[in-house]
Amino acid sequence: MKKIGITTTVPQEVLIAAGYKVIDLNNIFVTSNSYMEYIDIAEKDGFPKSMCAWIKGLYGVCVKEGIEEVVGVIEGDCSNTRALVEVLRLKGIMVYPFAYPNSHRLEDVKKSLDDFMYIFNVKKSDVEDVRSRLNKVRELLIEVDNLTVEGYATGFENHLYLVSSSDFNGDYIEFEAMLRQKIKEIKERERREYDVKLAYIGVPPMMGDIYDYMESIGAKIVYNEVQREFSFPRFKENKDIYDQYYDYTYPYDIEFRLKEIKKQIKERKIDGVIHYTQAFCYRGIEDIIVKSKLDVPVINIEGDKLNELDARTKLRLEAFVDMLKDRKGWRR
Numbered sequence: 098m099k100k101i102g103i104t105t106t107v108p109q110e111v112l113i114a115a116g117y118k119v120i121d122l123n124n125i126f127v128t129s130n131s132y133m134e135y136i137d138i139a140e141k142d143g144f145p146k147s148m149c150a151w152i153k154g155l156y157g158v159c160v161k162e163g164i165e166e167v168v169g170v171i172e173g174d175c176s177n178t179r180a181l182v183e184v185l186r187l188k189g190i191m192v193y194p195f196a197y198p199n200s201h202r203l204e205d206v207k208k209s210l211d212d213f214m215y216i217f218n219v220k221k222s223d224v225e226d227v228r229s230r231l232n233k234v235r236e237l238l239i240e241v242d243n244l245t246v247e248g249y250a251t252g253f254e255n256h257l258y259l260v261s262s263s264d265f266n267g268d269y270i271e272f273e274a275m276l277r278q279k280i281k282e283i284k285e286r287e288r289r290e291y292d293v294k295l296a297y298i299g300v301p302p303m304m305g306d307i308y309d310y311m312e313s314i315g316a317k318i319v320y321n322e323v324q325r326e327f328s329f330p331r332f333k334e335n336k337d338i339y340d341q342y343y344d345y346t347y348p349y350d351i352e353f354r355l356k357e358i359k360k361q362i363k364e365r366k367i368d369g370v371i372h373y374t375q376a377f378c379y380r381g382i383e384d385i386i387v388k389s390k391l392d393v394p395v396i397n398i399e400g401d402k403l404n405e406l407d408a409r410t411k412l413r414l415e416a417f418v419d420m421l422k423d424r425k426g427w428r429r
């Protein structure tokens with residue numbers, strides 16, 4: 098089966114209908130034991146020190162793993178991704194464009210998806226068939242998400258399975274079987290309660306240990322914003338592929354994202370928010386808006402190349418959780 102790399106969530110229904118095995122390059126980068134090697138490859142090839150680690154990691158994965166075809170998001174993602182795509186083209190990698198229109202009008206999203214289907218020579222009906230099949234797997238991801246809120250699945254499990262839905266680990270049938278087994282195992286556990294419930298918003302973290310660390314200090318992340326968006330949790334309300342990619346919050350403006358975030362904060366009774374930003378990413382500026390629009394306390398933490406929490410960030414998170422515990426006690 099032909100492989101195609103993606104740098105962020107794109108309509109994988111189209112790629113699967115075209116006979117591709119979809120590989121999310123972010124997942125290869127961040128889960129690799131030698132992830133720094135990917136960054137080194139990029140820096141040796143001229144990527145600046147002052148550049149987001151994800152961009153360098155994606156480039157390194159493409160070069161080291163011999164990826165020959167990639168989907169590049171030319172609108173709705175950052176300008177760093179656009180530059181990355183140009184360098185990949187220069188290196189002889191075949192890049193197919195996809196755009197999340199800035200206008201966020203349904204007719205523009207429709208045109209963008211039609212163009213994407215045209216490039217891969219697939220019919221809308223075939224794409225809808227794949228979408229229906231993937232929605233069966235998405236149903237299981239909703240179950241994992243619910244089990245997290247109910248106190249059975251851990252914050253890390255929630256992050257891991259939802260973030261993996263950008264490509265279903267390259268094989269949705271195998272992923273579905275693994276998920277069924279995992280859900281069975283999770284349901285057999287004892288329920289665990291935590292003093293504090295948290296939301297994690299922003300790009301997925303470089304440091305996967307954040308989830309276990311938060312639970313070790315009595316706070317559980319019960320909502321992973323972007324990872325959950327990757328799983329298209331509102332698929333039942335989306336009447337077709339156009340509607341689904343119109344309703345996906347992450348590539349559009351912050352106000353649109355905040356509507357869903359606020360809804361989840363209320364429904365999941367969340368006490369505080371961790372807003373993760375990546376060093377050298379423009380999204381760091383959005384923290385100003387996030388803090389002014391949410392009515393629960395927000396802490397901003399920034400990651401760079403390290404794939405585990407540093408002592409200073411741990412200390413700040415601990416102080417944040419203490420404050421939330423005091424706040425809850427004081428309210429009672």
Ligand code: SF4
Pocket residue numbers: 149150151152174175176177178300375377378379380
């Ligand atoms: S973290 Fe920011 S700069 Fe890096 S790839 Fe994502 S959006 Fe772009």
